[in-house]
Amino acid sequence: MKTIIKTLVVSLCMISFLSCNAKEKKEIEQLALVETKAHKPNNQFIKVALLLDTSNSMDGLIDQAKAQLWDIVNELSYAKCGDEKPNLQIALYEYGNDNLNSDEGFIRQVLAFSDDLDEISKQLFSLTTNGGNEYCGQVIQTALKQLKWGENNDDLKLIFIAGNEPFSQGKISYQDATKQAHKNDVSVNTIFCGDYNQGIATYWKDGADLSHGDYMAINHNHETTYVATPYDDKILQLNIKLNKTYVAYGYAGKTKIALQAEQDTNAMGYSQANAVSRTVSKSSHLYKNSTWDLVDADKEKDFKFENLKKDDLPKELKDKSTAEIKTYVNNKRIERDTIQKEIQELNEKRRHYIKSQQTLESNGLENAMIHAIKTQAKEKKYTW
Structure with missing residues (x-):
């Protein structure tokens, strides 16, 4: 009996050490199984689904995504979950483009979750703008259903949706979609391309609040500025x-x-x-x-x-x-x-x-995304 108790105590310590933010319920379940099932270390992921409006007015947004991808990746590469460095997967959707199938809500999955950074870059550079009709609730719901989000409680699961039309457009309720995201441990972060208060008036902030995500407004037409260095x-x-x-x-x-x-x-x-x-x-x-x-x-x-x-x-x-x-x-x-x-x-x-x-932070896509990611990562005990 003493041997069993000792084994349980040691195993519990291992679970606490290896998990970045293990839930109490999860620990109890693992403890109950520890005599018959060896514990395996978690393999943490930062999963980011990027939903981009590719209607006519969004050329600046797409340019920022292309220009700032690598800075975003670099910032995420510094993240730690305990002593481990989490993996990164990015998925990409476009919506609001008249070239897309109207029966599917003018939505296209460009790329499912992938860690192939060259392929992600390629697909970003393939995006063009045209049209259209932007249905935020439907593209969020589509991303929730189609993507493999996994069930690891330590994973950081994030949706970033960017656009400039009312968040309430379309037959799918954005309230239902964002509440479902929160239920699935996915945060919806909304990026309004335009005036901050206009984004609030057109429900972009409400969409973020319902899933405990962040609301941000950016100047999507601002060209990315670079600082040349001696290195x-x-x-x-x-x-x-x-x-x-x-x-x-x-x-x-x-x-x-x-x-x-x-x-x-x-x-x-x-x-x-x-x-x-x-x-x-x-x-x-x-x-x-x-x-x-x-x-x-x-x-x-x-x-x-x-x-x-x-x-x-x-x-x-x-x-x-x-x-x-x-x-x-x-x-x-x-x-x-x-x-x-x-x-x-x-x-x-x-x-x-x-x-x-640098004297001022840029009001662009990169800073908006990094700020939201770091804020929500703290809740999962991620550090930089």
Whole structure:
């Protein structure tokens, strides 16, 4: 009996240590099962569903999303849940565009929850504006039903919906949709593109309040401003070296490594500073490419070099033995780790420099999202 009690006490301590914000009920349930079921550490996620109005007047909003994606990702990469760094998944919807199916409420799921940052960037750059009819309640309800939100109480689950028409439009009640979100532990954060008080008058604040989310108003037509730093050129040089550490394999390899280069170009198309921000994202734990890169794939538990087919391998590895391939990939991993560490060190200096140069916070999408995420993350015991 003493042994059982001791086991229960030790197990309870482990649960408390491993959980970022475990509920009391959850602890009791786990405690009851501890004699027959080993506890596994939580694998926390920050899940962000971005619902963007792509009607005619929203070109500025889409531009901000494209220009500020990497800064948002970088800020989220600094988050911690206890001693762990949570994973990030982003989903993307567009609504209010006349090119979309009217039977589905002029709504389209552009991308389900994904940790493929290059694909997320690609889809953002594919968005165009036209029309239309904006049904906020319906797009929120659609995102709640279609996306796999999971049941981990430690996950941070967030919807960000941005637009400029009355929040009450459409046949689906925004009150019902946002209340359901709150019931599902999903916070709805509303971003009105225009005057703060006008957003309140058109129910954008009410939509956020009903799900315990944040209401924000932004100037969506304000161009993103960048602060050039003395570290930018060096970081971009390291990006070139970083790209050379990727070892593309399999059917998706050639396509994905081309996509990586394409998104580098897209980022540079906005500004050098934006390209730097993307490079910083590529040096973080959130940038994962195990489906097409052998260096990342080697970190996966179910990956085995022995299962690779010759046709899956890049030209430089086709005639190599398994042992030689392992050595080659390991050397690339060491090289990548060194480059990523140097980028992170330079980025710390870059962040301090930018902070010293900025006098006012931008009233844009990035700051609105980061403020809301950090506010709600505190309730889940996330820290920065």
